[in-house]
Amino acid sequence: MSIITGFEHFIRQDEPLAPHTWLRTGGAAEYFAEPTNADELVALVRRCREQDVDVRVLGGGSNLLIRDEGVRGVVIQLGAAAFGEISVKGQSIAAGAGAKLGHLISASVREGLAGLEMLVGIPGTLGGALHGNAGNHGSDIGQFTQRATVLARDGQVHERRRDEMAFGYRQSSLDELVILSAEFRCESEDPVQITKRMQKQWIIKKSHQPLAHENAACAFKNPGEMSAASLIEQAALGDARVGGVALSARHANFIVTDRGATSADVLKLIEMVREQVLERTGVELKPAMDVW
Ligand SMILES: Cc1cc2nc3c(=O)[nH]c(=O)nc-3n(C[C@H](O)[C@H](O)[C@H](O)COP(=O)(O)OP(=O)(O)OC[C@H]3O[C@@H](n4cnc5c(N)ncnc54)[C@H](O)[C@@H]3O)c2cc1C
The missing domain is CATH 3.30.43.10 (Uridine Diphospho-n-acetylenolpyruvylglucosamine Reductase, domain 2)
Incomplete structure (x- = not known):
């Protein structure tokens, strides 16, 4: 077969x-x-x-x-659609892993559930966010996660409770093959106040990342309390480029690609920047992206 x-x-x-x-x-x-x-x-x-x-x-x-x-x-x-459903019960909001993180945030704000709005502007799905514990300025998705359902490689479905999961900086213990869904615990608050906070966060986020029409991705994880972007600037690598792949002029820790760019060029640029930042600042940067 x-x-x-x-x-x-x-x-x-x-x-x-x-x-x-x-x-x-x-x-x-x-x-x-x-x-x-x-x-x-x-x-x-x-x-x-x-x-x-x-x-x-x-x-x-x-x-x-x-x-x-x-x-x-x-x-x-x-x-x-079956993997993107979102539902609210009291102070909890649950969603399928295929839901866009932005849709989950909009639903939570609408329902007067505070917390997730700080993640506004992070692209991708809930599954991707849980896999890498996506976050922004001191908030991350892990801190709200109460429960997750996962599918292991052997085809068995498991429930993970809060005390069975661990979330760190851009990593989580949810490393089974498929994250299927999750439930988040939020605080009740006036939706108008949550919306204001979300809009403020959105403005900050937008001003610090490539423009919406650009093909982009984060290059490196921030090492500890330091910012990868400032280390790259310190190493005078802001204008680094390989073929059709460059660091963003708006934020040095983003990679942007032109038409005709290849993944080999992306990998070369990442390696070049990693090596030179290490040489010039003594700090070793770790790539942010998963590579297949
Ligand atoms: C413009 C821009 C801004 C960004 N800003 C931020 C930011 O502020 N903070 C931040 O943390 N990240 C940020 N990122 C990185 C990225 O958006 C996040 O890491 C996001 O959570 C990835 O989600 P995704 O669905 O796109 O995952 P993908 O890129 O599709 O996958 C990433 C990994 O997650 C795994 N995965 C995805 N879905 C599942 C699932 N259902 N089950 C199991 N594994 C799964 C994949 O196998 C892969 O290993 C940014 C990226 C861009 C391009």
Whole structure:
């Protein structure tokens, strides 16, 4: 039996992945699956396990670099409506991992639930945010997370309670194959006050990142209390470029790509900046993106 037998309605072959990422570079996925519900997802993960096929999960592609040679095996995206539902109960808000983080934030603000608004402007899905504990200026998604449902590589679904999860700077213990959904505990507050805080945060965020039409991604994690952008500027690397890939003129810790850019150039730029920052400042920067 082929990997796609019976799954033809939600699996495509040789799907270019560049359009699914914010950098718009990289090759194709051998198989690209968009299951329409949890049963199809579980059946596919079990099939991949039986046939020893690699599986990866793609969120919004805002923290991901796909190598130019592409990806063997199956790439799953939780784009179907079944994975993006959002619901509110008292001071808790729950969502599927395929929901856009921005939609979760809008829903929480509308319902007068405070906390998540500080994450405004972070692109991508809830799954990606939980995987890397996305955050902004002292707030991160982990601090609100009460419960998560995950699907392991063996096709088993598990619940993770608050005390079974750990969140650190841009990392979480949720490293199972698929994060399916999560629940967040917020404080009740007047939606007008939450909206004001969110708008303020949004203005700050927008002024510190590449323009909306640019293909961009974060280059490095901030090392400890230091800012990767100031280390890059200190090392006089603000105008670093390799081929069609450069550091953003608006914020040195963002990579921006032109038409024709390749992932190999992105990797070369990251390595060049990492080496020179280390040489000139003594600080070793760690790349922010996951590389497939
Ligand atoms: C303009 C811009 C601004 C940004 N600002 C911030 C910021 O302020 N703070 C911040 O923390 N980040 C920021 N980022 C980085 C990025 O937006 C976050 O890391 C985001 O949470 C990634 O989510 P995603 O859905 O795009 O994940 P992807 O890039 O698709 O994937 C990232 C990783 O998460 C995994 N993943 C995704 N979904 C799931 C799932 N359901 N189950 C299991 N694993 C999954 C993938 O396998 C991959 O390893 C920014 C990026 C850009 C381009």
